[in-house]
Amino acid sequence: MAFTTALTKHVSFSSRFLRDTGYIDGVWTAGDASRTFDVLNPATGEVLASLPDMGAAETRDAITAAHAAQPAWAARPAKERAAILRKWHELMVANADELAAILTAEMGKPFAEARGEILYAAAYVEWYAEEAKRIYGETIPAPSNDKRMMVIKQPVGVVGTITPWNFPAAMIARKVAPALAVGCTVVSKPAEQTPLSALAVLAEQAGVPAGIFNVIVGEDGPAIGKELCGNDKVRKISFTGSTEVGRILMRQCADQIKKVSLELGGNAPFIVFDDADLDAAVEGALASKYRNAGQTCVCANRLYVQSGVYDAFAARLAAKVAAMPVGDGFEAGVMVGPLIDDKGLAKVESHVEDAVSKGAKVLTGGKRIKGAGTFFSPTVLTGVTSGMQVAREETFGPVAPLFRFDTVEDVIAQANDTEFGLAAYFFAGDLKKVWRVAEALEYGMVGINTGLISSEAAPFGGIKQSGLGREGSRHGADDYLEIKYLCIGNL
Ligand code: NAP
Numbered sequence: 302m303a304f305t306t307a308l309t310k311h312v313s314f315s316s317r318f319l320r321d322t323g324y325i326d327g328v329w330t331a332g333d334a335s336r337t338f339d340v341l342n343p344a345t346g347e348v349l350a351s352l353p354d355m356g357a358a359e360t361r362d363a364i365t366a367a368h369a370a371q372p373a374w375a376a377r378p379a380k381e382r383a384a385i386l387r388k389w390h391e392l393m394v395a396n397a398d399e400l401a402a403i404l405t406a407e408m409g410k411p412f413a414e415a416r417g418e419i420l421y422a423a424a425y426v427e428w429y430a431e432e433a434k435r436i437y438g439e440t441i442p443a444p445s446n447d448k449r450m451m452v453i454k455q456p457v458g459v460v461g462t463i464t465p466w467n468f469p470a471a472m473i474a475r476k477v478a479p480a481l482a483v484g485c486t487v488v489s490k491p492a493e494q495t496p497l498s499a500l501a502v503l504a505e506q507a508g509v510p511a512g513i514f515n516v517i518v519g520e521d522g523p524a525i526g527k528e529l530c531g532n533d534k535v536r537k538i539s540f541t542g543s544t545e546v547g548r549i550l551m552r553q554c555a556d557q558i559k560k561v562s563l564e565l566g567g568n569a570p571f572i573v574f575d576d577a578d579l580d581a582a583v584e585g586a587l588a589s590k591y592r593n594a595g596q597t598c599v600c601a602n603r604l605y606v607q608s609g610v611y612d613a614f615a616a617r618l619a620a621k622v623a624a625m626p627v628g629d630g631f632e633a634g635v636m637v638g639p640l641i642d643d644k645g646l647a648k649v650e651s652h653v654e655d656a657v658s659k660g661a662k663v664l665t666g667g668k669r670i671k672g673a674g675t676f677f678s679p680t681v682l683t684g685v686t687s688g689m690q691v692a693r694e695e696t697f698g699p700v701a702p703l704f705r706f707d708t709v710e711d712v713i714a715q716a717n718d719t720e721f722g723l724a725a726y727f728f729a730g731d732l733k734k735v736w737r738v739a740e741a742l743e744y745g746m747v748g749i750n751t752g753l754i755s756s757e758a759a760p761f762g763g764i765k766q767s768g769l770g771r772e773g774s775r776h777g778a779d780d781y782l783e784i785k786y787l788c789i790g791n792l
Contacts, residue, residue: 303321303337303350303351303352304319304321304349304350305347305348305349305350307342307345307347307348307349307406308342308349308350308406308497311402311403311405311406311631312399312402312403312406316399316403317502317506318396318399318400318403318502318503319403319497319502320497320501320502321350321351321352322352322353322518323353323355323359323363323515323516323517323518323519324501324502324505324514324515324516325359325362325363325366325515325517326362326363326366326370326511326512326515327505327510327511327512328511330359331353331355332353332355332358332359332362333358333359334353334354334355334356334359334519336353336354337351337352337353337354338351338352338354338493338519338520339351340352340407340493340494340495340496340497341407341494341642342406342407342409343408343409343494343638343639343640343641343642343674343675344409344628344629344630344631344638344639344674344676345629345673345674346673346674346675349406349407349497350497352496352518353518353519354518354519354520354521355517355518355519355525356519356521356524356525357521357524357525357527357528359517359519360488360490360517360524360525360528360529360532361528361532363488363515363516363517364459364461364488364528364529364532364534364535365534366511366512366515367459367486367487367488367512367513367515367534368458368459368486368534369512370486370510370511370512370513371456371458371459371484371485371486371513373510374481374484374485374486374510374513375455375456375484375485376484377484379433379434379436379482379484380433380434382433382481382482382484383430383431383433383434383482384430385481385507385508385509386426386427386429386430386433386478386481386482386507387427387430388507388508389426389430389503389504389506389507389509390423390424390426390427390430392503392506392507393419393420393422393423393426393503394420394423397416397419397420397423398416400419400470400498400503401415401416401418401419402415402631403497403498404418404419404469404470404495404498405630405631405638406497406631407469407494407495407496407497407498408466408467408469408494408495408498408641409594409630409638409639409640409641409674409675410593410594410630410638411630411635411636411637411638412630412631414592414593414630414638415630418468418470418471419470421471421755421757422468422470422471422473422474422475422500423474424756424757425471425474425475425478425479425757425772425773426474426478427757428478428757428758428773428774429478429479429481429482429777429778430478430482432479432482432775432777432778433482433483435775436454436483436778436782437454438451438452438453438454439451439452440452443788446792447790447791447792448788448789448790448792449788449789449792450786450787450788450789451786451787452784452785452786452787453784453785453787454483454782454783454784454785455484455782455783455785456480456483456484456485456781456782456783457485457536457537457560457781457782457783458485458486458534458535458536458537459485459486459487459488459534459535459536459537460476460480460485460486460487460488460535460536460537460538460539460781461487461488461489461490461529461530461535461537461538461539462476462477462480462487462488462489462490462538462539462540463489463490463522463525463526463529463538463539463540463541463542463546463550464476464489464490464491464492464540464541464542465492465541465542465543466492466493466494466495466641467593467596467597467598467641468593468597469491469492469495469498469499470498470500472541472564473489473491473498473499473500474500475541475761475772475773475777476489476539476541476562476772477489477500477504477514479772479777479778479780479781480539480781481504481509481513481514482778482781483778483781483782485537485781486512486513486514486515487513487514487515488515488516488517488529488535489501489514489515489516489517490516490517490518490519490522490525490526490529491516491518492542493518493519493520493522494641494642496516496518499516499518501514501515501516522546523549526546526549526550526553527553530550530553530554530557530559531553531556531557533557535559536559536560537559537560537561537562537780537781538550538554538559538560538561538562539561539562539770539780540561540562540563540564540565541563541564541565541598542564542565543565543566544565544566544720544721544766544767547563547565547768550563551563561769561770562768562769562770562772562780563768563769563770564598564761564762564763564767564768564770564772565598565721565723565763565766565767565768566598566695566721566723566766566767567598567599567600567602567695567721567723567724567763567767568602568603568693568694568695568719568721568723569589569599569600569601569602569603569721569723569724569725569726569744570601570602570603570604570605570712570715570716570725570726570727570742571585571586571589571590571601571602571603571604571605571725571726571727571752572604572605572606572706572712572716572725572726572727572728572729572738573586573604573605573606573607573610573614573727573728574607574610574709574727574728574729574730574731574734575607575608575609575610576729576730576731576734577610577728577729577730577750578728578730578750579610579613579614579617580617581728581750582614582728583614583617583618583621584752585726585728585748585750585751585752585753586601586604586618586701586752587618587621587622587625587752588752588753589601589726589748589752589753590604590699590701590752591622591625591636591637591679591699593638594637594638594639594640594677594698594699595649595696595697595698595699595700596640596641596645596697596698598695598723598724598767599723599724599746599754599755600695600697601701601726601752602691602695602696602702603685603691603692603702603704603715603716604701604702604703604704605703605704605705605706605712605715605716606703606704606705606706607705607706607707607712608705608706608707611683611703611705614703615664615681615683615703616664618681618701618703619664619665619681622665622666622679622680622681622701623665623666623679625637625679627670627676627678627679628676629674637676637679637699638676639674639675639676640675640676640677640697640698641675642675643675645675645697645698646669646675646676646677646698648696648697648698649677649696649697649698649699649700650669650677651690652689652690652691652694652696652698652700653667653680653682653700655689655690655691656682656685656689656690656691656702657682659686659688659689660684660686661682661683661684661685661686661689661702662682662683662684663680663681663682664681664682664683665678665679665680665681666678666679666680666681666699666700667680667682677698677699677700678699679699680699680700680701681700681701681703682700682701682702682703683703684703684705685702685703685704686704687704687715687718689702692704693719695721709734709737709738713738713741713742716742717741717742717743719765720765720766721763721765721766721767722743722744722745722763722764722765722766722767723744723745723746723762723763723767723768724744724745724746724747724748724754724763725742725744725746725747725748726747726748726749726751726752726754727739727742727747727748727749727750728749728750729749729750735749743764743765744763744764744767745761745762745763745764745767745768745771746759746761746762746763756773757773757774758773758774759773759774760772760773760774760776760777761773761774761777
């Protein structure tokens with residue numbers, strides 16, 4: 302067994318949710334992999350598991366299996382596919398604690414947040430179990446009496462999914478559930494940091510037949526990605542991760558005009574107007590900025606606060622942030638866990654150093670926490686200006702940089718001055734302003750007087766260089782469907 306006691310002190314060796322290989326055509330297998338890679342606990346630096354380093358050859362085998370299995374899966378009545386997804390959802394809910402422990406161990410987020418992610422992931426599976434039965438077509442009034450015109454929707458076929466480490470369960474569920482619901486089959490590649498939460502084991506236990514959902518674990522993302530993009534049996538790539546890798550995948554899909562859905566990076570503005578409910582705005586900022594230690598794509602990245610409330614907001618936010626317990630996600634009461642790895646920690650540190658060197662002031666935090674884990678103290682910066690790195694790049698850490706602004710026009714211009722367009726937030730009282738700002742923000746999602754917007758019932762996704770397509774809601778199924786127009790003539 303390739304698991305260490307660093308993992309099995311949190312999850313039993315005999316857990317039916319632990320697997321130490323990939324999953325191809327219904328078989329747990331290492332394929333031909335001759336090397337292994339380690340999965341670490343970011344809170345302690347300990348090795349949790351060693352997994353086979355699978356690559357292009359195993360990906361090809363998984364694609365072949367998914368391709369062979371797809372027609373029979375698509376031919377099953379939607380109600381049968383729905384029943385299997387429903388079982389999968391029930392398994393996740395019933396075993397949320399055990400699944401959350403695996404997630405906290407490999408990703409670091411506090412256990413309560415990890416449990417929340419498992420239930421969030423399960424909600425997508427439930428949603429698409431329901432949606433599977435509602436893939437409606439349409440009839441179109443024909444322009445002549447001897448014709449009838451209609452539209453049916455059919456699955457795109459084999460889908461390759463590539464997902465990041467920051468929501469290792471939810472990001473997979475959000476893709477695999479709609480794909481399977483409508484009759485596609487999937488080859489999934491989870492992030493190398495978080496392969497243990499890849500969920501295939503639940504699909505297997507729920508009765509998903511062999512070949513329908515396959516998982517490749519490995520650290521050579523580019524090799525696996527090239528096979529997924531270049532293999533003509535794969536009809537679509539669904540990716541969540543950085544804009545940089547999204548661009549590479551889109552280029553690689555160009556030769557075959559392969560469909561792509563891309564959930565990419567963000568640079569979310571979080572705006573507090575003078576007439577906002579300040580307590581609500583502080584709570585919203587805490588939820589949006591510090592959840593998952595600031596490692597979410599919809600995290601408030603730039604906080605714009607109007608001059609009249611700037612000092613009061615900064616003081617209240619800093620007081621709450623200074624009191625947030627930081628530590629190992631398994632410790633009771635911890636609200637902020639470690640960053641995923643040294644690279645993530647170094648980026649956060651460099652953003653803070655850059656801001657301070659250009660005149661920003663640290664109200665609280667501002668430093669890495671010494672020790673084995675990759676911890677950064679929750680931070681609030683004031684006096685932040687547009688020339689600093691925090692204004693342009695995703696910090697992906699627990700740092701709130703506060704910019705001062707005076708007018709609505711000014712803040713909208715600053716908020717939109719980025720190539721990203723995923724999420725934005727604002728807090729305001731006046732209804733006219735609420736509409737005006739909501740419509741003017743160039744983002745796929747806008748939270749108004751709330752810092753939490755994610756839900757399986759909502760279309761999640763970005764515009765500009767934050768991506769293509771939507772996940773969740775009824776719109777999320779469309780990303781895995783082709784429209785076919787039928788015309789009956791000579792009637
Ligand atoms: P990343 O570096 O882009 O990695 C994401 C996934 O892509 C991983 O599985 C990675 O594999 C794989 N990968 C890397 N290079 C590849 C290549 N050349 N070809 C194919 N696959 C490749 O992103 P990350 O640092 O893990 O995640 C953080 C980013 O994700 C942030 O920018 C965040 O905003 C974004 N994100 C967006 C959303 C959204 O819904 N819009 C949600 C969550 C996160 P390895 O792990 O093996 O390198």
